[in-house]
Amino acid sequence: MGRTLAEKVWEQHVVRRADGEPDLLYIDLHLIHEVTSPQAFDGLRLAGREVRRPDLTIATEDHNVPTVVGPIADPVSKTQVETLRKNAAEFGVRLHPMGDAGQGVVHIIGPQFGLTQPGMTIVCGDSHTSTHGAFGGIAFGIGTSEVEHVLATQTLPAYRPRTMAIEVSGELPVGVTAKDLILAIIAKIGTGGGQGHIVEYRGEAIRKLSMEGRMTVCNMSIEAGARAGLIAPDETTFAYLKGRPHAPSGELWDQAVEYWKTLRTDDDAVFDKVVEIDASTLTPYVTWGTNPGQGLPLGGAVPAPESFEDPIERSAAERALEYMGLTAGTPLREIEVDTVFVGSCTNGRIEDLRSAAEILRGRKVATRTLIVPGSMLVKLQAEQEGLHEVFKAAGAEWRQAGCSMCLGMNPDTLQPGERSASTSNRNFEGRQGKGGRTHLVSPQVAAATAVTGRLTAPADL
């Protein structure tokens, strides 16, 4: 019987297999940031251990960094960033600190440098590591104990997750993006729908996505509960990689491409679970609640808790409406926001900024709007294309690279009761700041919303 892509990549990385034990899996690339690594480095020091493969490890500063030029004001954040610098120097790990041209959100810089390649295993102490699966590898988030384990051994003991196919047929209509697609998928299968599985996104609509769009889809696999998400590599993948600093070149490039072309699910392979979705029926999606599964087409209305048959979903909806300050039956397009955020590892890449700029060109924002490039290289490219001038002319704030308002760890936060339209990945209670209310949207919807001050699709303008 044939094998799925996930099974092929997994098997390629098994260092040791023994009955009754998890596989020992080799890790090709370990990404590090300041938040989930300090206790892991402490553990190494306590045990007198080294980093086994500093040459397969790379660190950046992203979660705590302010996105305005200047030093970190919060002493606790500053200590955390300084701790990473000290650890990177002591253990010989390459670091891209604030102000460095290569600095950025950890899941933006890996692909940008060409370090993320098909068929690899990639981990990071960050759940959105699933992003890297867009290149056809297995990439997943781990906790600090596992970060320490990978630092010390370059391996992880793990059971192979089950496999799940999400078949996306048809073509996304104009104005409907990869973000809308993944929000629709999560709304369909729920925040636990992918638990215990590696999801392979397949089908016509997926093949037609750019690498940026594929990264947006894979990024939010974790919001559907999946261990990882991946997409088979193809010409789009190879074209994105070619010429990047860490991509192979010359004869090695040819060898690599030959191998990468074998990285596809065999026709007779069987997935443990299959979900089908028709892309051609989709419209822009937004979330109304406090988990990413609580989403609806923008043309809809805030649902009534009574409309949920499952008592657990009903009580979750009641609680969500209370937290979000929403009334059942309100059209989503009438919801007013205080802040618009474009950025994050979900939607902080050049294509996302281009699509937001296209909508903001020649228009003015009606509300506070933060545009935060995912990395300093994205920032540079956007400025070379003149996008920053478009944003500034519209009255939006053009910032430095970082995680920014995706999570409440740096100065970019919502105040209690404030409402945002955000291109990030989580609408959890307090995610963007204590008491903040988040609606997840695509960059296009974010930009259109900035113009009107209420949830708006570009087509409404």
Next chain:
Amino acid sequence: MDAFTTHTGTAVPLRRSNVDTDQIIPAVWLKQVSRTGFEKGLFAAWREDPAFVLNDATYEGASILVSGPDFGTGSSREHAVWALQQYGFRVVIAARFGDIFRNNSTKMGLLPVVLPGEKVEALQAAVEADPSLQVTVDLAGRQVRWAGETVGFEIDDYTRWRLMEGLDDIGLTLRHAEDVAVYENGRQPWLPTTV
């Protein structure tokens, strides 16, 4: 980590679903570089509400958290596990867990127990009826027992053994350092390095 064989204690019912790790420990607490002191941040936002179940003195001293489904979804922060343990929890019982949280728990010796949804609700109701109810979580026997109820749960043999022995994964893996070295010699030549 501490070994876990059998634990008996009182429980606290958390009747919420999708308890994400941002609720278990908000991001602002993640700026610490130490491994201790996270109990103060456990459910920090929810604990501001006097009606929140952890503020109910009836449940003081409980060491078993009985939650709605999809506990520990979201962020990979192991700080969520540290916060629960440092607050005094040894076990979390739910119908479904976020994968990363569940993994992190077993690395630290916090036992995540999956029970069927109706059994979780029965236990929550039993605890609400009698907060002094003694609940036994028997890892050796793979059972949860309370007031005449016995419910089995599944856990793979290897993880169970590791938890019962309190073994550190890194030490176990380093016994296979030679296998790792052999594997490394056969890696594909085009794979990137960060240098």
